[in-house]
Amino acid sequence: MTRAPLPSLISTLKIIQINDISASYDSKSLVLDHVNLSIDRGTNYAIVGPSGSGKSTLLKLMNGMMIPSSGTIKIDYVAPNMKDKKFKKMMHTIGYIPQNLGLVKNITVLENVLIGSLPRLNKIQSFFKRFPEDEITEAKKIIKQVGLSGKEERKSYMLSGGEKRRVAIARAFMQKPTILLADEIVSELDRATAKEIMNLIADAQKRINLTAIMIHHDMKLALEYANRVAVIKGGHKILEIGVEGDTIVDFQTGDMTTEEIMSMYSDDSEK
Amino acid sequence: MTPKNNIIIGVVVALLVAASYNVEANPIEFAEGLPNLGIVLEELLLVEPKHVPVALWAMFETVQMAFIGTAVGIAIALPLSLLAARNLNSKYVYAPIRALLAAIRTFPSILWAILFVIMVGLGPFAGVLAIIMYTVGFVAKLQYEVIETIDADPMDAASSIGVSKWQLIRYVVIPESASHLLGQVLYMFDYNLRQTSILGLVGAGGIGFYIINYIKFFEYGKAAIFMIVVLITVLIVDWTSVKIRDKYIVKSQHGMEVTAKLN
Ligand SMILES: Nc1ncnc2c1ncn2[C@@H]1O[C@H](COP(=O)(O)OP(=O)(O)OP(=O)(O)O)[C@@H](O)[C@H]1O
Ligand SMILES: [Mg+2]
Numbered sequence: 358m359t360r361a362p363l364p365s366l367i368s369t370l371k372i373i374q375i376n377d378i379s380a381s382y383d384s385k386s387l388v389l390d391h392v393n394l395s396i397d398r399g400t401n402y403a404i405v406g407p408s409g410s411g412k413s414t415l416l417k418l419m420n421g422m423m424i425p426s427s428g429t430i431k432i433d434y435v436a437p438n439m440k441d442k443k444f445k446k447m448m449h450t451i452g453y454i455p456q457n458l459g460l461v462k463n464i465t466v467l468e469n470v471l472i473g474s475l476p477r478l479n480k481i482q483s484f485f486k487r488f489p490e491d492e493i494t495e496a497k498k499i500i501k502q503v504g505l506s507g508k509e510e511r512k513s514y515m516l517s518g519g520e521k522r523r524v525a526i527a528r529a530f531m532q533k534p535t536i537l538l539a540d541e542i543v544s545e546l547d548r549a550t551a552k553e554i555m556n557l558i559a560d561a562q563k564r565i566n567l568t569a570i571m572i573h574h575d576m577k578l579a580l581e582y583a584n585r586v587a588v589i590k591g592g593h594k595i596l597e598i599g600v601e602g603d604t605i606v607d608f609q610t611g612d613m614t615t616e617e618i619m620s621m622y623s624d625d626s627e628k
Numbered sequence: 629m630t631p632k633n634n635i636i637i638g639v640v641v642a643l644l645v646a647a648s649y650n651v652e653a654n655p656i657e658f659a660e661g662l663p664n665l666g667i668v669l670e671e672l673l674l675v676e677p678k679h680v681p682v683a684l685w686a687m688f689e690t691v692q693m694a695f696i697g698t699a700v701g702i703a704i705a706l707p708l709s710l711l712a713a714r715n716l717n718s719k720y721v722y723a724p725i726r727a728l729l730a731a732i733r734t735f736p737s738i739l740w741a742i743l744f745v746i747m748v749g750l751g752p753f754a755g756v757l758a759i760i761m762y763t764v765g766f767v768a769k770l771q772y773e774v775i776e777t778i779d780a781d782p783m784d785a786a787s788s789i790g791v792s793k794w795q796l797i798r799y800v801v802i803p804e805s806a807s808h809l810l811g812q813v814l815y816m817f818d819y820n821l822r823q824t825s826i827l828g829l830v831g832a833g834g835i836g837f838y839i840i841n842y843i844k845f846f847e848y849g850k851a852a853i854f855m856i857v858v859l860i861t862v863l864i865v866d867w868t869s870v871k872i873r874d875k876y877i878v879k880s881q882h883g884m885e886v887t888a889k890l891n
Contacts, residue, residue: 362681384879391725421788422784422787422788422790439787439788445790446790447790448788448789448790449790451788453785453788453789455781455784455785455788457781458781458785459781459782459783459784459785459786460782460785461786461799461803461804462779462782462801462803462804463804463807464799464803464807468799470789470791472786473789475786475789475791475792475795475799476789476791476792480792480794483798484794484795486798516843525785528785528789532654533790560852575684587814
């Protein structure tokens with residue numbers, strides 16, 4: 358099995374606590390409606406759900422790019438908010454791969470990846486694009502891991518969709534994160550590449566006890582790697598399951614039947 | 629055509645007639661004046677060839693003035709544009725800078741030239757200062773508008789990593805806005821060259837100084853020689869900047885198009 362086992366001792370430490378949060382973009386309609394969830398350190402936590410259900414919004418809240426309209430959210434006991442000094446200091450430990458990737462088009466793959474190292478670098482040196490040798494070596498190693506070696510000097514607008522995705526993944530790894538927020542990063546990749554990327558993340562989970570919160574399009578892939586899977590629909594968490602091996606060990610359901618949930622994903626997994 | 633459109637056209641025509649009357653625009657005078665051009669042409673043929681090197685030297689000075697004015701102007705404009713961009717600064721920073729830039733832009737360069745002639749005296753230095761002011765006002769505005777329209781996605785991605793403001797500028801803002809800069813540099817140099825050619829009219833150096841003096845003393849032939857030199861130089865610069873534009877800008881934009889398809 359590919360899933361990283363949870364270190365039993367620290368599994369009780371909640372790295373992310375979300376209590377009763379609601380969120381909206383226009384203060385009229387709620388995109389997330391009283392959602393609760395808590396995530397153990399080192400978990401691979403998958404979020405699935407139909408398009409427009411609020412999955413990306415949930416990640417933006419964990420990342421401090423958005424703040425909830427009500428309820429509380431804590432990451433390592435700090436409320437995420439980009440404008441807050443205390444949270445700003447820990448942002449480099451949260452690797453965020455947005456759905457739109459956010460690559461800088463006119464700089465190279467290597468430079469895009471090195472952006473992940475900027476918070477720990479000397480500000481003046483980095484302004485002149487002078488990177489320490491070990492950071493460059495590290496960046497090249499990660500670029501190789503995501504299967505982009507030989508393309509380091511390529512401008513990122515000259516990459517294919519899947520290659521761009523891998524650059525964004527490499528940039529997040531370059532941060533040396535303790536939490537990884539990944540928004541549908543393997544959805545557009547073929548199955549073999551998707552598994553390579555997922556194994557890379559599983560490996561980091563084993564090595565440094567990385568907590569990965571990953572939005573998936575494919576329920577099957579989510580179940581293969583995740584310790585827990587949450588299903589979001591219409592801004593509600595309608596289901597959360599815990600998985601160990603091939604068995605579901607925990608099942609918290611909301612207002613939806615198992616058949617309905619399974620039928621929701623039956624056509625997706627065929628793709 | 630709707631009655632409303634007819635009224636608008638009627639009003640515009642009425643304004644045109646009224647304004648023409650006020651500025652004493654008279655087509656008959658224009659027609660009667662045409663043969664005077666013939667006199668200029670006749671005199672042009674009588675000018676001694678020794679004036680051509682003088683004209684070329686004056687033009688060379690003009691090109692240098694435009695070059696220095698554009699380069700220094702852009703060097704000042706770029707940091708100001710970073711401060712004036714609404715997506716990078718708080719209101720307390722960008723609002724005063726934008727007001728300052730707007731104030732600078734209200735003066736055409738010839739008025740700046742008059743002001744600097746009063747300040748630093750006659751000569752090319754006053755002209756260079758005028759070009760700098762004009763360039764700062766315009767390039768800073770063009771560039772902060774470019775910065776404000778750059779893609780928010782890489783800005784958000786980099787901010788969420790926790791990079792500093794300077795790093796954000798260095799790794800996202802500058803690369804994402806630089807492709808527009810070359811076009812603006814070329815445009816501005818082109819434009820400044822034409823402007824510098826007339827700054828001499830107020831004594832701020834350059835080839836215009838010769839032209840206005842010849843006209844004052846009715847030496848239309850010599851004035852025409854100098855004007856032809858301006859014309860040819862401007863055409864050469866125009867042609868060169870079209871070539872540069874084709875080579876660098878169109879190419880990079882083509883690259884962008886290809887990316888858009890890959891997405
Ligand atoms: N920037 C925004 N401004 C206004 N509304 C938004 C914005 N981003 C998302 N929304 C709305 O919020 C809702 C949830 O969006 P979200 O991006 O969280 O969905 P999602 O579950 O990630 O969907 P997908 O699977 O398509 O990515 C949608 O109805 C969407 O239209
Ligand atoms: Mg989404």
